[in-house]
Amino acid sequence: MTNDSNGIENENSNNSSQLPVTFIQKLVDNYRNNQLALINQKMAMDDAHSIWFDLVTLKNFIAEVEAKALAIDPNVENIDLGIRFYYAAYGQETQQPIPTNYSKKHTLVMVPTKKEEGLNYDFNPLQEEGKALAITGFALAQNHGDLVPPGASIVESY
Known part of the structure; x- marks a missing residue:
């Protein structure tokens, strides 16, 4: 395994279309727990994610x-x-x-x-x-x- 420029471990570093599932989940969670949570709270709505x-x-x-x-x-x-x-x-x-x-x-x-x-x-x-x-x-x-x-x-x- 190698690390790309973002520090993501990737078995096939030549294929930039592959990301670890845990990394994807972390990105999605970061958005939902931060930006989306604030938007929903401030605007009193359930915004698209x-x-x-x-x-x-x-x-x-x-x-x-x-x-x-x-x-x-x-x-x-x-x-x-x-x-x-x-x-x-x-x-x-x-x-x-x-x-x-x-x-x-x-x-x-x-x-x-x-x-x-x-x-x-x-x-x-x-x-x-x-x-x-x-x-x-x-x-x-x-x-x-x-x-x-x-x-x-x-x-x-x-």
Whole structure:
């Protein structure tokens, strides 16, 4: 076994997609016992603690980022593209397709990034200049997975 840069023991240090179950549980517990507990107490609610996206949605979003980035910059390489996950929250009033029971709950917004001069900038391939996100109009982004709660936590392992 070896330790990675985070001090995590890993039998296969070449596979960055593997984490020890105990480490995952510790991270989840840290969030639930600290940030989530304070949010629930302060806001008197049962906030979401997980979000699920199906693979088709994720793959389609990634493919769209790649295709639109190439359309405005034919020299862009996939290694320079990424996705930033913003922590976000729905408002008091939701609008379709967002269910009303998602009101005020945590969510994620995924935004493309493009590396320039060693920095991963938020990137909107719907704009010709591309570098910064649109202040008005539309930006390429993804949101609205299934939240738990209000979804059933019986499907979760952590």
